[in-house]
Amino acid sequence: MSTRVNPKLLQQCNEYGGVNVDACFNCGNCTAVCSMTTEEESFPRTLIRYAQVGMEDELLGSKELWLCYNCGECTETCPRQADPARFMMAARCYAITHYDISGISKLMCRSSVFSILFAIALLILFGGFMYTQTAEISTESLKLFEFIPYEFIHTAGLIAIVFLSVVGLIGIIRMIITVGRANNLSMKSFVSGEKMNWWGALWDAVAVQSLGQKRYRDDCVAEENVHGWYLSKWFVHAATMWGFLGLLAATILNWVFDVAGLKPTGTHVPIWYPVRLLGAIAGLLFIYGVTVLIIRRWRKTDAAHSNSRTSDWLFLVILWLAGVTGFIIEIALYLPDPPVWGYWMFLFHVAVSMELLLLLPFSKFAHSIYRIVALYIHALKPIPREEKELADPAGAAD
Ligand code: SF4
Numbered sequence: 001m002s003t004r005v006n007p008k009l010l011q012q013c014n015e016y017g018g019v020n021v022d023a024c025f026n027c028g029n030c031t032a033v034c035s036m037t038t039e040e041e042s043f044p045r046t047l048i049r050y051a052q053v054g055m056e057d058e059l060l061g062s063k064e065l066w067l068c069y070n071c072g073e074c075t076e077t078c079p080r081q082a083d084p085a086r087f088m089m090a091a092r093c094y095a096i097t098h099y100d101i102s103g104i105s106k107l108m109c110r111s112s113v114f115s116i117l118f119a120i121a122l123l124i125l126f127g128g129f130m131y132t133q134t135a136e137i138s139t140e141s142l143k144l145f146e147f148i149p150y151e152f153i154h155t156a157g158l159i160a161i162v163f164l165s166v167v168g169l170i171g172i173i174r175m176i177i178t179v180g181r182a183n184n185l186s187m188k189s190f191v192s193g194e195k196m197n198w199w200g201a202l203w204d205a206v207a208v209q210s211l212g213q214k215r216y217r218d219d220c221v222a223e224e225n226v227h228g229w230y231l232s233k234w235f236v237h238a239a240t241m242w243g244f245l246g247l248l249a250a251t252i253l254n255w256v257f258d259v260a261g262l263k264p265t266g267t268h269v270p271i272w273y274p275v276r277l278l279g280a281i282a283g284l285l286f287i288y289g290v291t292v293l294i295i296r297r298w299r300k301t302d303a304a305h306s307n308s309r310t311s312d313w314l315f316l317v318i319l320w321l322a323g324v325t326g327f328i329i330e331i332a333l334y335l336p337d338p339p340v341w342g343y344w345m346f347l348f349h350v351a352v353s354m355e356l357l358l359l360l361p362f363s364k365f366a367h368s369i370y371r372i373v374a375l376y377i378h379a380l381k382p383i384p385r386e387e388k389e390l391a392d393p394a395g396a397a398d
């Protein structure tokens with residue numbers, strides 16, 4: 001296979017925040033300290049080398065790009081202050097813009113002005129549209145789904161999820177093709193379902209590594225002993241992710257219970273109602289994780305949280321606003337006198353949550369999906385012949 005050379009690759013990666021990676025002289029210290037590196041998957045030095053010599057297909061097709069958790073240890077040991085952790089982040093952003101065909105992520109990652117104006121414009125647009133649907137405010141109790149009709153929110157949410165799924169799926173397919181090609185996996189091998197540990201790899205990628213954060217947890221043992229598990233990087237990262245997924249699950253369950261006629265009626269749904277309980281716990285976890293991440297970036301506590309770009313801040317601020325406003329509404333629902341501000345908080349919360357969903361495939365948040373795909377490809381292994389024979393003696397004899 002011939003290698004396509006892009007002489008501007010390093011410069012292009014730098015546009016996404018690669019800071020000083022041209023100073024790298026390939027000593028390999030960063031790879032030596034990276035606990036995610038194995039004999040087969042060696043990074044970040046190799047990836048920096050790809051960028052330096054313009055090997056674009058190899059860089060974009062590298063699953064190792066997504067195995068990095070931005071812990072920052074490599075940056076702390078680099079003798080040239082080349083900031084390899086930042087380079088890895090920049091290269092991931094570059095890859096996200098490559099998988100996204102709309103060009104929106106490219107604009108959002110490269111231009112601070114565009115990303116801020118785009119986010120504000122979307123918020124005003126959603127908020128304004130929501131406002132046109134509002135009904136009269138009731139002062140007896142907080143009737144949020146009468147203020148903005150439930151059917152309207154439900155339909156808008158469905159449209160957002162369909163949009164998200166289509167754009168996300170296109171990105172995932174493009175990634176699979178790029179990474180699969182670089183790792184000698186064709187689309188045919190993905191659908192044939194014969195020679196690989198398809199289900200085992202899925203379990204490892206989704207349950208063990210993504211939900212269970214195994215690699216990240218193993219890497220943080222020393223840190224846990226110093227700062228406590230609740231402040232370790234893996235837990236803060238996991239709290240944000242578990243919280244987000246929990247809130248998403250609560251929203252979907254709420255709809256399912258409603259359709260099944262199992263949802264309690266009235267404003268004061270008891271806190272032990274499973275969906276509300278799940279929402280409250282997930283909301284707290286989510287706010288905790290995002291708040292710690294914001295404080296770390298603000299204080300530049302370590303190499304991983306220094307050099308923040310507008311896209312880093314924007315992503316965290318939107319997450320935080322969605323989480324905090326949702327939680328304040330939960331509290332407002334239990335106040336003895338229904339506060340009028342609760343209605344406006346609700347309108348803002350729905351608009352910002354909608355914005356979060358729609359920006360997901362174009363923002364840094366997209367890495368959470370692409371990482372699962374990369375982890376899946378990473379875990380895919382051919383099934384050894386003996387195992388195949390045990391599973392299917394007749395087939396193996398053919
Ligand atoms: S990034 Fe720094 S530590 Fe890594 S190879 Fe380059 S100079 Fe060495």
Ligand code: SF4
Nearest residue numbers: 034068069071072074
């Ligand atoms: S940031 Fe951490 S995980 Fe990523 S390459 Fe550097 S040392 Fe490895």
